[in-house]
Amino acid sequence: MVEAKALVKRFGSFDAVKGIDVDVRRGEAFGFLGPNGAGKSSTMRMVACVSPRSEGDLTVLGMDPDRDGPRIRARLGVVPQQDNLDTELTVRQNLQIYGRYFGLSRAHVRRKADELMEFAQLTDRADDEVESLSGGMKRRLTIARSLVNDPDLLLLDEPTTGLDPQARHLLWDRLFRLKSLGVTLIVTTHYMDEAEQLCDRLVVMDGGRIVAEGSPSQLIARYSTREVLELRFPPGEQDGVVTTVSDLGDRVEALPDRVLVYTGDGERALERVHGRGVRPLSSLVRRSTLEDVFLRLTGRTLVD
Numbered sequence: 001m002v003e004a005k006a007l008v009k010r011f012g013s014f015d016a017v018k019g020i021d022v023d024v025r026r027g028e029a030f031g032f033l034g035p036n037g038a039g040k041s042s043t044m045r046m047v048a049c050v051s052p053r054s055e056g057d058l059t060v061l062g063m064d065p066d067r068d069g070p071r072i073r074a075r076l077g078v079v080p081q082q083d084n085l086d087t088e089l090t091v092r093q094n095l096q097i098y099g100r101y102f103g104l105s106r107a108h109v110r111r112k113a114d115e116l117m118e119f120a121q122l123t124d125r126a127d128d129e130v131e132s133l134s135g136g137m138k139r140r141l142t143i144a145r146s147l148v149n150d151p152d153l154l155l156l157d158e159p160t161t162g163l164d165p166q167a168r169h170l171l172w173d174r175l176f177r178l179k180s181l182g183v184t185l186i187v188t189t190h191y192m193d194e195a196e197q198l199c200d201r202l203v204v205m206d207g208g209r210i211v212a213e214g215s216p217s218q219l220i221a222r223y224s225t226r227e228v229l230e231l232r233f234p235p236g237e238q239d240g241v242v243t244t245v246s247d248l249g250d251r252v253e254a255l256p257d258r259v260l261v262y263t264g265d266g267e268r269a270l271e272r273v274h275g276r277g278v279r280p281l282s283s284l285v286r287r288s289t290l291e292d293v294f295l296r297l298t299g300r301t302l303v304d
């Protein structure tokens with residue numbers, strides 16, 4: 001669906017995307033995971049045919065964005081980072097007007113709007129102005145709107161940024177549904193849980209480069225351990241114990257507010273810590289996540 005080779009996006013003398021290779025297959029949910037400024041949006045905008053590439057090869061739906069931009073865009077759905085709905089119009093009007101942009105007939109657009117409101121669970125808000133919707137509802141409407149032309153490929157730039165957990169889960173549920181209907185999804189996110197929930201495969205980006213690629217479970221198996229022991233200490237005491245904890249044989253990362261011990265068995269690691277007379281304020285054993293993968297690869301956390 002999308003193939004990029006040595007793809008570069010340059011702004012003046014700054015390379016925001018520094019030669020990436022990507023291959024997105026039909027029917028999969030593919031993710032770009034990385035912190036702010038990693039180059040995810042710049043990549044998405046090239047795929048969406050709204051920003052020309054600076055160097056490299058790019059094929060979207062088998063076509064060249066430089067030559068076939070309008071034909072590609074007609075088969076894409078795009079959910080931008082910021083909702084750009086018409087807030088003074090109703091939910092239904094937003095869908096119908098957008099449908100008319102694609103040259104769809106009035107009758108078709110009317111039917112489609114009903115179907116999409118059902119999909120986005122907004123039927124009971126059909127005649128309300130967008131202004132009055134919650135953030136999660138607006139996001140669902142933006143997604144519904146992007147589906148008005150029955151796209152083959154849906155591009156979602158940070159789909160759940162700024163939403164509360166319940167709204168995020170409802171949105172993920174809708175995206176799963178789309179995937180099960182065979183729509184190919186490309187998602188950018190800086191939330192590791194979003195990437196883990198949604199993506200069959202993903203690339204981890206940092207500073208305009210791809211630093212790893214695989215399924216969430218492959219990445220975790222390759223770059224992390226089964227479990228992580230998180231230790232928190234009273235203010236000022238952490239530095240004094242890091243060397244002792246590091247001596248116990250597991251890989252240790254000291255973050256400003258906690259110490260992470262990468263291990264196959266968190267409870268046993270905690271016993272070893274206690275055995276050295278180290279008494280943390282609190283301890284937590286959890287499974288590894290993509291956040292741990294990112295930390296391993298870059299030495300930094302995804303979200304500050």
Ligand SMILES: Nc1ncnc2c1ncn2[C@@H]1O[C@H](COP(=O)(O)OP(=O)(O)OP(=O)(O)O)[C@@H](O)[C@H]1O
Nearest residue numbers: 011014016034035036037038039040041042043190
């Ligand atoms: N139009 C532009 N002109 C100059 N620099 C830009 C432009 N757009 C993006 N950049 C820079 O390119 C880099 C990558 O930005 P990009 O928006 O692609 O990152 P991102 O991973 O999507 O992050 P975010 O989540 O903040 O959008 C950043 O350093 C950004 O400041």
